[in-house]
Amino acid sequence: MIKIKNLNKRFGDKVIFQNLNLEFEAGKVFALIGPNGAGKTTLMRMILGWEKDYEGEIVFNGDIRLGYSPETPYFPEILTGRQVLSYFMEVRGMKKAAYETESLRLMDEVGLDIKKDTLVKNYSKGMRQRLGVAQALIGNPDVILLDEPSAGLDFFGQQEMQGLIGKLKEQGKTVILNSHLLYDVEKVADCGYLFINAHTFRHFNKSEFEKESLADMFINTAKGAKYESLN
Amino acid sequence: MKALIKLHLKENLKGRSFILFGILGGLVSLILLTGGLIIVENNPTEEAISQLGTQWKLLSIISGFAAVTVSMGTIERHLKEKRAELLALHGLAFDRQLFSLAIGNSLVSMMLSAILTLVFVLIIIIDQAPTNLLGFTAAFISYLLSTGIVALIVSTLNMFLPGIVVAVLGVFLVIIGSFHQVIQGMLLNNGQLAGRILAKIMDFIPPLDVFNRLTRSLFFLEFKDGRDLIVFLIFIWLTLTVVFLASKGVSRREKI
């Protein structure tokens, strides 16, 4: 669905990606994991087209619609959750009758139907994240990119988010998830990519982290990277 | 664009500022009504006309400051709060976002300016000022538009400069603009080369006093000077063009 070919990216002297090749197939939940500064968010921004300064190719298989929920989504505080969705729909040029019903449907979809008329400023962190996902679902996207959707959520909040991602997968969506919460990733991801640095990255899939926990995989790969860099 | 402008109005038009401006405008109008008038000896202007004229002048200066307050940090905030990227993802290009915000700022400023005149309008009606509905409407529109011009310029400056710097520049813009012709006259009168060059540069600063003169002449039904109107229209055109081009330029710089 999305192919990344020979991608090179640097910030000043720091090389982020060197000759990176990877692929996101349709209908799967992908996780991007790795330490801070490894380039996970940068990769998302490249896919979204906001980061244009790189070498290489990002190839989309046909006309793919993208949805995105940022780590700390900004929503106008003076609007209710439902009005936020209506606002983005209106920006997209949807007619009033259409966004009235669609916003209701999406609020329901992310489990915020009972809070639909509550002002965003009174939303908890978890509710904001769910509203972020609802916002990402506007326009029925094929690929949904979620940047740290469970960050700062309590256990129940995390579980709710896992459920929501599971639901998206059931609907056949491709989800690209950027997360530090490895336990969370193990619950929802089908596969993913682990980035340590520009030279060390690996693909993993469910069968692998069912045998070796993602935490162990992370540590071992990082150790290897250290060994490599020492040599 | 419409959705963003609507939201911008909703976010900025708080009931509190409406009340504040209503009171402020009322106070100014009432103080002037009770005699805080500039007296010029043997001024052949009727006192009532002189008084109403002073009202227009003062209200337009205050509304200029209001426009600066409303607009000074909005674009900066928009960029800082990362509102731009999500909007871009939903199809509103970044340059159009900036343009919408500038237009939104000018609409908010115009609404506050309108509130400023509430008591003044009452005085006009009660005092049966020498005008008619058409004259008043035309004057009112030109008064609002000149406030809108200030808001657009301040918004444009905020695309490049931080809010605090923009606030200072904005205040200068209003003061220099409100006494544009007198200051330009002083520079020309000074006769030095530097003065003459500065006077030429001032041609590009909106002459708010000329716009105000247009407002007053429309109000007093004595509009004759077509050139005032042309200068006014040129500045509206020029400001909108600058906002449009600056939005394009900044969207390239920010690469959104």
Next chain:
Amino acid sequence: MKKYSYILWLLIGIGLIALLFVSQPRLIDSHTIDLINKSRRLDFEKHWPGFKPDIYPVEVYKRNFLKKDSAVRYDGKELYEINNKTPIYALSMDVDPDGQAKLLAVNARDFRSLSDVGNYDGSSADLYYQAVIIHEAFHCFQSDQGFYELFEKQMSVYENSTVITTSRKLDNDPEYQKLWVNEMNSLIDYAKEENEQNYRAYVECYRQRLDYLYENFDTEDIDEYLTYSALYEKAEGTAKYIENIALSELSGKELKFSTTGYSEGTSKFYESGFFKAYIINRIEGLDWKTDFFKTNKTFEDYLLKAK
């Protein structure tokens, strides 16, 4: 569609700028010429014999957008542009090297901007413009009488004398300001109604002010200051008198006498000189005016001997 709207927008701008250029007067706008002509046509024979405003040419400052600013000279018949020297942006007078006194002016539109502080309406600003033209023409007349040169010369002497410091001291002296305002009010009463009581009241105020000056300051300094202020009143007070008469005739309204209080610097002498010229005119008729500028006489020479 988008492309067409850009082109349309561009065309609107070009159209507006073109309109600005087309509407620009070639030399001076007809409205300004009209006002200058009207003021030049006013007859002052019954107010100041010998003063004829139409004999002085006017140089109007012309602002040019893409080239250097110039002056346009108007002698009542023809207009011609002077490009070879830097024009002066002012309402004033000057004397050509050949001795011809001339008026310096800005156009009526610029004048309205400059006089806007008083919130004149359009027609009042036009009237005031004409009156100021007359004011400057009167300075030209003073120049023809040989007075203006004397005035200018004396003023340059005063610039380096104690007058400036005395003047500053008085501007910061509340007691003196009170005495000055009292005298102005007595002059206003006297101007409004000429009778013995008002005359005595004025003389009393005048004496009180003089006594205060001599009691509190150095005699030489005060002598010099009084000569200076009398000269200033003579130059500007008479011009203000003529200006106010012009304004009254043009507007059809009676002359008003009011004071704006004590003003610092020299602007108060315009006001006081105007009151005095008006009163002397009522008492003495026209005769005193014939040689007023040719002698060293001051307003007080006429005012105080009148009764």
